[in-house]
Amino acid sequence: MTESLQDLAQTGRPRAIVTGAASGIGAATLVELARRGYDTAALDINLPGAEASAGRAMTLGGRHVAVHTDVADEASVVVAFAAAVSFLGGLEAMATCAGVADSTPFMDVSVATFRRMHEVNVIGTFLSMREAARHMADGGRMCTVASVAGLRGGGLMGTAAYAASKGGVLALTKNAARALADKGISVNTIAPGATLTPMLAEAWKNEENRRRIESMSAQKRTADPEEIARSIAFLLSPDASIVTGATLVADGGLVMHY
Numbered sequence: 001m002t003e004s005l006q007d008l009a010q011t012g013r014p015r016a017i018v019t020g021a022a023s024g025i026g027a028a029t030l031v032e033l034a035r036r037g038y039d040t041a042a043l044d045i046n047l048p049g050a051e052a053s054a055g056r057a058m059t060l061g062g063r064h065v066a067v068h069t070d071v072a073d074e075a076s077v078v079v080a081f082a083a084a085v086s087f088l089g090g091l092e093a094m095a096t097c098a099g100v101a102d103s104t105p106f107m108d109v110s111v112a113t114f115r116r117m118h119e120v121n122v123i124g125t126f127l128s129m130r131e132a133a134r135h136m137a138d139g140g141r142m143c144t145v146a147s148v149a150g151l152r153g154g155g156l157m158g159t160a161a162y163a164a165s166k167g168g169v170l171a172l173t174k175n176a177a178r179a180l181a182d183k184g185i186s187v188n189t190i191a192p193g194a195t196l197t198p199m200l201a202e203a204w205k206n207e208e209n210r211r212r213i214e215s216m217s218a219q220k221r222t223a224d225p226e227e228i229a230r231s232i233a234f235l236l237s238p239d240a241s242i243v244t245g246a247t248l249v250a251d252g253g254l255v256m257h258y
């Protein structure tokens with residue numbers, strides 16, 4: 001038995017790191033995991049936001065910490081994961097919810113924008129998975145966050161750089177599932193459709209835009225971040241023991257319907 005599993009046996013609580021935990025899907029995931037009995041570390045470039053999420057988790061019991069992290073910066077990710085695991089005493093689960101979006105039309109996308117999407121969404125996801133794998137016990141579980149934009153090639157709000165980066169997350173997740181299976185680690189991804197978080201709030205002020213995109217899904221609605229968080233928590237749980245390298249499309253039937 002590994003040291004961290006011995007720790008887990010002593011405390012009885014699984015331990016999770018969530019990146020992007022200051023806001024939206026990441027914040028909801030942190031709280032959902034705390035509700036399910038996890039100790040957690042909230043990693044985000046927005047430290048006050050991460051502290052607020054850790055504070056919400058604390059009201060549900062257990063031990064929780066916020067750690068400043070820029071997922072696009074290798075040194076920052078290495079230091080943050082080491083600090084988080086040192087606080088938690090081990091690691092069984094990790095969700096990569098940190099991400100940025102862009103809706104610049106194809107002809108206007110700059111290389112700087114394209115690069116930034118990939119630095120945060122692809123390299124940030126890769127670094128988080130690599131560092132988690134270095135600290136994770138056998139039987140550990142990871143969930144990345146892609147998007148229907150990665151499956152469809154965008155096409156909802158004009159998102160060439162974003163869609164390409166989420167396609168990268170989909171491929172990277174399958175690669176990690178293969179690479180880490182020998183370590184007993186499962187890796188899956190979730191592909192949310194429109195989800196009402198600060199990332200989407202501005203675009204949803206345009207009522208016509210919102211109605212157009214909602215009407216493309218079978219359920220004809222926008223998800224709450226808590227709905228996505230519960231799907232992530234499932235993929236991180238032992239209930240998903242046979243699931244690895246999979247994409248859970250959580251979009252109210254948008255990709256299916258299209």
Ligand SMILES: NC(=O)c1ccc[n+]([C@@H]2O[C@H](COP(=O)([O-])OP(=O)(O)OC[C@H]3O[C@@H](n4cnc5c(N)ncnc54)[C@H](O)[C@@H]3O)[C@@H](O)[C@H]2O)c1
Nearest residue numbers: 020022023024025045070071098099147192194195197199
């Ligand atoms: N909201 C949607 O409709 C939707 C749909 C599909 C996929 N997603 C994806 O879900 C994930 C979460 O998005 P959200 O909607 O919750 O957005 P959000 O903006 O509410 O949250 C994103 C979080 O990531 C953090 N972050 C950004 N850059 C970072 C960096 N370099 N290092 C560390 N943290 C960083 C932000 O501070 C923020 O807390 C993203 O990957 C997004 O692409 C969102």
